Amino acid sequence: MDPKLILQASLLALDEVLQIIAHIKAQGTMTTEEISALADKQDLANLDAIKALIAQ
Amino acid sequence: MKKKRLIILGILLGMALVLSGCPKDPYRASIQGSDDVAQAVSKAIPFIAQYYSAGKLTDDEKAKAASYLMTVTILNQTFRKNVNAAHAAGATGPAAYAAIAQAFVDAVPTDPRAFHYNSVDAQTKFNEVLGAVKTVLDSIVLVIQKSKGA
Numbered sequence: 001m002d003p004k005l006i007l008q009a010s011l012l013a014l015d016e017v018l019q020i021i022a023h024i025k026a027q028g029t030m031t032t033e034e035i036s037a038l039a040d041k042q043d044l045a046n047l048d049a050i051k052a053l054i055a056q
Numbered sequence: 057m058k059k060k061r062l063i064i065l066g067i068l069l070g071m072a073l074v075l076s077g078c079p080k081d082p083y084r085a086s087i088q089g090s091d092d093v094a095q096a097v098s099k100a101i102p103f104i105a106q107y108y109s110a111g112k113l114t115d116d117e118k119a120k121a122a123s124y125l126m127t128v129t130i131l132n133q134t135f136r137k138n139v140n141a142a143h144a145a146g147a148t149g150p151a152a153y154a155a156i157a158q159a160f161v162d163a164v165p166t167d168p169r170a171f172h173y174n175s176v177d178a179q180t181k182f183n184e185v186l187g188a189v190k191t192v193l194d195s196i197v198l199v200i201q202k203s204k205g206a
Binding site (some may be wrong): 027039046051 | 078084087090097104108118119123125126130133140198
């Protein structure tokens with residue numbers, strides 16, 4: 001196993017976790033209703049993107 | 057390589073969840089869980105476009121992955137609607153919200169890690185990103201159960 005590849009994978013995993021922590025932190029500053037509204041927008045954006053993918 | 061990365065990611069994810077702590081009330085835990093699902097879906101979508109454009113996903117593979125994400129997203133909207141309705145009706149304890157979450161999880165029994173791709177690269181990437189959606193989805197009930205009644 002190439003140690004460089006392991007290090008690269010670890011750094012990518014760490015970056016993903018840092019993004020998750022940042023998101024959790026952002027949620028912490030919002031009211032539940034604000035998080036719900038944010039999720040509404042995200043779901044709608046996701047649906048648009050998925051439909052575009054299917055039509056591609 | 058793939059297994060090691062998944063193990064490392066699992067450990068770090070566990071640490072992130074422990075460090076972040078559990079939400080205080082089940083309503084908030086439910087909505088946060090729903091938002092986490094939406095975020096996980098959002099992160100997965102660009103990879104479908106990217107891998108399809110690169111010729112690493114067939115039409116059928118793209119359709120299957122996109123269809124999975126669409127099902128999760130539509131049911132996530134329903135989950136949030138039901139959670140908000142329960143909150144408006146005065147539900148406070150974890151049990152009511154956990155039942156709504158369980159219905160959401162049960163409605164998406166598919167494990168996307170069982171999807172097969174011709175490309176090894178695609179198999180690795182989609183096991184990871186669609187697997188992350190499945191992991192977040194499956195964890196909602198547990199997070200709600202661990203929350204405290206308001």
